[in-house]
Amino acid sequence: MRRAGWFALLVSASALAVSLGDTLTVRAPNTPVRASAKPGAKALAVLQPGQTVIFQGRDEKNPGWLQVKAGEQEGVVLRSAVSDRPLQEEVLAAGGKVDAEAFARGGAAKSLFSPATAAYAEEKVYRTGYDQLLAVDRLARSVTDEDVATHAKSAGLAGGGR
Amino acid sequence: MRTPLRARLQALVVLCLLAAPACKHLPKVPQTLDEWLALAREGKDLGMVAEELARRKAQCEAIGKEPIAWEEERAIGSAIATRWIQQMGGLVIDVPAGKSTAELAQLEASQLTDGEPKRLELALNVIGRSLAIRSERPALPWTFALLDSPGVNAYAAPGGTVLVTSGLLAEVENESQLAGVLAHEIVHVTGRHAMNEYRKKKSEACSRAFLQALSDTSGLGPSARAAVEQSARSFDALLKKNSGGFIDLDDKTNLGSIVVLGDGLGDQISSDAYSKEDELEADRQAAGLLVAAGYAPKEYSKLLAGLPSGSGPLAKHPPGPERAKAVDAFLATLSPKDNPLGYADWPFDARAAVPLPPELAKRSKAAKR
Numbered sequence: 073m074r075r076a077g078w079f080a081l082l083v084s085a086s087a088l089a090v091s092l093g094d095t096l097t098v099r100a101p102n103t104p105v106r107a108s109a110k111p112g113a114k115a116l117a118v119l120q121p122g123q124t125v126i127f128q129g130r131d132e133k134n135p136g137w138l139q140v141k142a143g144e145q146e147g148v149v150l151r152s153a154v155s156d157r158p159l160q161e162e163v164l165a166a167g168g169k170v171d172a173e174a175f176a177r178g179g180a181a182k183s184l185f186s187p188a189t190a191a192y193a194e195e196k197v198y199r200t201g202y203d204q205l206l207a208v209d210r211l212a213r214s215v216t217d218e219d220v221a222t223h224a225k226s227a228g229l230a231g232g233g234r
Numbered sequence: 235m236r237t238p239l240r241a242r243l244q245a246l247v248v249l250c251l252l253a254a255p256a257c258k259h260l261p262k263v264p265q266t267l268d269e270w271l272a273l274a275r276e277g278k279d280l281g282m283v284a285e286e287l288a289r290r291k292a293q294c295e296a297i298g299k300e301p302i303a304w305e306e307e308r309a310i311g312s313a314i315a316t317r318w319i320q321q322m323g324g325l326v327i328d329v330p331a332g333k334s335t336a337e338l339a340q341l342e343a344s345q346l347t348d349g350e351p352k353r354l355e356l357a358l359n360v361i362g363r364s365l366a367i368r369s370e371r372p373a374l375p376w377t378f379a380l381l382d383s384p385g386v387n388a389y390a391a392p393g394g395t396v397l398v399t400s401g402l403l404a405e406v407e408n409e410s411q412l413a414g415v416l417a418h419e420i421v422h423v424t425g426r427h428a429m430n431e432y433r434k435k436k437s438e439a440c441s442r443a444f445l446q447a448l449s450d451t452s453g454l455g456p457s458a459r460a461a462v463e464q465s466a467r468s469f470d471a472l473l474k475k476n477s478g479g480f481i482d483l484d485d486k487t488n489l490g491s492i493v494v495l496g497d498g499l500g501d502q503i504s505s506d507a508y509s510k511e512d513e514l515e516a517d518r519q520a521a522g523l524l525v526a527a528g529y530a531p532k533e534y535s536k537l538l539a540g541l542p543s544g545s546g547p548l549a550k551h552p553p554g555p556e557r558a559k560a561v562d563a564f565l566a567t568l569s570p571k572d573n574p575l576g577y578a579d580w581p582f583d584a585r586a587a588v589p590l591p592p593e594l595a596k597r598s599k600a601a602k603r
Contacts, residue, residue, distance in 0.1 A: 100367040121373040152367065152527070160370040160424065165303040165480050175304070176373040184375040184393050186309035187484040190335060192492050193316050199335070201320030205312070205379075205395070206338045207329045207346055212359045212377040214343030220364045227409065227588045229364070229528030 090156050094127045096140065100153040100217045101176055105142045109134035111218045116145040122159055122173030125149065136221060150221050184209055267470040271463055274448045283448055290444040294469070297479025298437025302429045309483035310432060311393030313492045314500035315377075318397060322504075323383040326400065326597070327351045354593040355379060361409060361591075362396060365417045368526045370424045378416060380597070386542055389504060390419035392428045403594065404601035406537060408587040412594070413527065414534025417520035425519070427512045432499050436479065439495065440469045507550040517557050518564040525568065530585035535561040 090096065104115035109131050119125070125140035137148040159172035164180060175181055185206075193202035223229075263282070264270045274283050319325055328347040329338065346352055355378075362378030374394035383399040390396050396419040398412070406412045422428065447466035451459045468491075472479060483492050507513055517538070524531040539558035551557065590598060 099372040101373055152364070155368070159372065162371075162373075163301045163303045165305045165477075165482065169301075172371075172373055180304055180308075181373050181375055184308060184315070184377055184395055185312050185339075186305065188309045188486070188489065188492060189312040189316060191486055191489055192313045192496070193335075195489060195493065196317065196320075198316050198320040200324060201316040201318075203329045203335060203338055204319050204325040204327050205316055205377075206335065207327050207341075208325055208355055208359075208379040209375070209377050210338075210341055210343045210346060211327075211352065211355050212363075213375070215356065215359045215363050217363070217367065219360050220367070223360045223591075224364060224528060228586075229588065 090127050092128060094156065095124045096127050096138070096154040096156055097121075097158055097172075098123045098125065098149075098153060099155050099159065100150075103149055103153040103217065105140065105145055105147040105149055107147055109137040109148045111221065116147045117142050119149075120173055120176040122171050122176060125154065136225070150217060152221065152224065153217055183213075267467060271447055271466070275451065277450065277452070287444055287448050290448075290473070291441045293473050294437050294440035294444070297440060297473070298433045300433070300478035300480075302426070302433060303478075303480050306481055306483055307426075307429055308393045309492060310496045310499065311391040311395060311428075313496040314428075314503070315391040315393075315395040315397070317497065317500050318389060318391065318504060319379075319381070322381050322385075322397075322399075324381070325355070325397075326380040326382050327355055350593060350596075354597055357591040357593050358398070361413055362416045362420075364527050365413060365523045366394070366420055368523055369420050374423070376420075384601070388415050388419050390422040390428070391500070391503075392423065392426075392432070394423055396420065396423075400597060400601040403598045405541065406590070406598065408533060409590045409594070410524070410529040410531075410533035410587045411537040412590065413529045413588075414520055414524055414531070414537060417523040417527075417534075418516045420523065421516040421519040422508065422512070425512065425515065427508045427516070428499060428503055431502065431508075432495065435495055435499060436481070440472070440479075443469045510552050513551050514557065514560050517561050521561045521564055522568075522572075525565075525572070525582055528585070530587055531561070531565055531582060533587050535559075535565075 098119045099121055101121055103119045105117040105119060105125070106113040106115055108114075119142060123142075125142045128139040128141055128146065131137045131139055131148060134148075136151055138151050138154065140147065140149050140154075142149075161169050161171055162175040162181075163169055164175070164178065167174070167178075170178070190202065193199060264273055264286075270283065270286055273279055328349055328351050330341070330345070330347055333341070343356075358378045358380055359376075362376060366372060366374070366376040371394070376394040376396070378396045378398070380403065381397045381399045384401040385399050386401045386405055388396065388398045388402055396416055398415060398419075402415060403412070406415070443462070443465040446462045451462060454462065472481060481488055481491050483489075508516075517534075521531045521534060524534055535558040538554045538561065541554040552560075589595065
């Protein structure tokens with residue numbers, strides 16, 4: 073009974089999946105639309121969170137990738153980099169509410185450091201904490217979504233490179 | 235409804251313009267904060283001052299409802315993260331010796347000292363990023379780091395810095411469980427749980443500044459009174475800007491606000507949990523992120539069920555078994571519509587726990603001793 077229930081769920085899962093022509097929202101910063109389903113394949117476009125692509129199908133041989141159309145370009149993106157759900161709006165001091173795409177493009181989110189952080193660390197004599205945060209920030213910024221996909225594949229995670 | 239005294243006085247002033255001789259003894263309605271402060275110092279027209287105080291309190295409450303701008307969140311968050319790292323034993327990382335802070339900021343990751351700490355922090359960031367890009371705020375500069383601290387805890391600073399203690403790393407049996415902890419902290423950031431507390435603190439600080447300045451300050455010495463009045467002037471300027479209460483913390487003249495508001499918030503987060511509702515919500519959404527990232531979410535509830543009561547915020551979280559039960563109940567509600575991109579192994583009960591990457595496994599084992 074339990075097995076039959078799961079089977080029914082699986083069947084209905086495919087029925088409720090996104091359909092050809094549906095819009096997907098990019099979640100990961102600097103998401104490449106690649107010519108083929110390989111991490112190093114030619115990047116036809118690079119998209120930012122909040123930008124959208126049109127779903128054109130799954131790549132049965134490479135289930136970690138989806139076939140999409142981004143503007144005039146047709147290629148593939150990592151499945152983990154897109155979603156069928158919209159992202160939160162952000163608020164910028166100068167621009168008020170902005171969508172995720174404008175936020176990602178604006179550059180304000182490229183660093184976790186505010187111009188005030190150094191002054192704060194100096195005022196509080198937190199040099200060690202500040203320098204260590206700087207160092208780990210350098211490492212965090214170096215991690216790419218393809219590193220994530222590679223890890224997902226080697227770890228056997230469903231959402232990444234498999 | 236009773237017309238406020240201030241409005242009645244203003245109406246009287248208009249009448250006085252028409253019949254000036256009859257109104258010689260009406261109190262003048264102050265127009266600026268300094269005029270109000272003078273009135274309060276003299277102890278005159280206290281009813282009018284009280285109404286002004288109520289009006290300003292309402293303005294302060296209004297800024298407490300405004301969303302916080304990213305720049306303000308980032309300034310507060312990076313200050314809190316710096317403070318936590320400094321005070322909680324530091325990160326597991328080698329910082330190149332002899333470099334100035336400015337030089338460090340310019341370094342590429344490849345220029346940082348190679349070794350186990352670097353590999354370990356990179357592995358943690360790969361796991362963290364795999365979850366963060368599936369969150370509602372994927373574009374934040376997410377940063378994950380291991381604190382060299384034996385306590386069993388994890389912390390999220392506004393803006394996207396997540397810290398896990400080596401004590402907690404010792405408690406996890408596999409990567410799936412560690413991912414659950416990171417996901418829980420990610421949700422505190424995407425849910426702006428700390429920023430909601432910050433808004434309250436800012437609003438309260440604003441009300442308190444006017445209350446102190448417009449109350450009887452005769453008991454204060456000159457410097458204390460000057461400080462109280464200066465604080466009120468700062469909030470007066472903030473309210474006049476009509477900018478939704480945005481404090482430009484990147485302006486060095488506002489450094490004091492980071493120290494007062496940021497330190498207070500950081501200490502509150504690190505010593506208390508969020509509300510029970512926020513904590514349980516973070517657990518549920520964390521389970522959702524685990525599902526989306528391909529992890530076995532039941533591993534997270536298993537970890538929660540067996541967590542020690544701990545110290546600091548963990549001790550103030552809802553009990554582990556209650557949290558685990560809430561996560562399992564949430565997972566039971568997931569349906570095919572939660573798998574729109576057609577992940578092949580949906581449903582996810584068959585997913586196996588993912589072992590920790592070697593660097594993290596080694597550290598976890600060492601921390602267990």
